[in-house]
Amino acid sequence: MSKKVWTDVDDYIVSSLFEADPILEAVLAANRDQGLPAIDVSPAQGKLLSLLVRISGARKVLEIGTLGGYSTIWMARGLPVGGKIVTLELEPHHAKVAHSNLERAGVPDKVELRIGPALQSLETLAAENAGPFDLIFIDADKPNNPNYLSWAMRLSRPGTVIICDNVIRDGTVLNDDGRDAYVEGARGAFSFIGGDKRLDGTAIQTVGAKGYDGFAIAIIE
Template sequence: MENDQWPTIAERAEEILGNSTPAPGQDLWRKVDEFIVETLAPKGDVGLEAALVESYELGVTPIQGQFLHLLARLRQPARILEIGTLAGYSTIWLARALREGGKLISLEHNPRFAEIARQNAATAGHGESVEIRVGPALDELPGMVSNGEEPFDVIFIDADKPNNPHYLEWALRLSRPGTLIIGDNVVRGGEVIDPASDNPKVRGVRAYIELLADDPRIDVATVLQTVGSHGHDGFAIAVVR
């Protein structure tokens, strides 16, 4: 496929999140988001701002980026794996949680997005610590395991939702005891509660959450619902046994 045939970021947003309608209370959520961003979000950070503009359609916000950073920073990671890069906004926040000399590997299937993310990471001062690998994650991950890739301290899963159960399996193979695994967009405006849903994204995140409950390699897991200017969603957060 030629580069100019790859989906735009807006098209990727629809692919990952699907269409949604405003939820009751969303205007209030948006105003609260605006207050928190105005009060706590960093200002004048060129690398972050460029990545945010290019990621906005996917519902990435400064609040969520900082939340990911705080979670990862508590783990004090030397190695982070990200599945799904887009423009690199979450990549930058996660890279800022690395120990000195640490490494973040991010997998992105779209060469155009990967190049944008590399530029944004470099602008934000993380060109040396961030490596973006291009190709379908389900092609890349088995090779990482077979090549003896060192385990990761934090793994962030934010790619196509129907494949979430497969991403979780490979994430567990690339983990060590205490690894933090974070999955994004798992509530989907509340659709996750529908066991009869024929939406492949909903089915994917339901299976993902059920695996977190059933897999003996998971020590503890929870889902945190989020609301804000981009609606109702949530993170699944788990620690490997």
């Protein structure tokens, strides 16, 4: 099968199961217009994140990697009244676009956007006793996956759901030559989750508009 087939199936999923959403379409258009990289989750993946927030009963969500806020909005929509997302973004320009998008989507009251290197922001959150979070979504610079997972453990509780994006990488996760830092980051996520007995996890391979990739999903026991 080809990426065109995968994309066509994604379009079918969206047209069959989702109502038209001009706000989210405008968010993606704003991201393009502002020169942000086209690495947002797909609509189907965004809806999955929203459903996982609802299924887990999460009230406090931590997102590592905001970009333009597309996934943030999906998760915010899954929160109950009084729920909150803390989202971390390195680039001030991305954060500015995200802030505008959050306003556009009507969810700024549910989101706290922090700007700066994520590892520093995570250290600050720990110092502030901001946890525990109920669901943590990791979608930032892939080489730091093990570091982000380590902080996620510190900012969580038994029952916290941890989701790590882009862990299959067109199947290159099988490469163990150490030449690609992004592949090593994906492998590091598997090693961390598989090696920590406090975590019970799996991974889901995905195909669609974003190509061939996948999520690692774990729960803290």
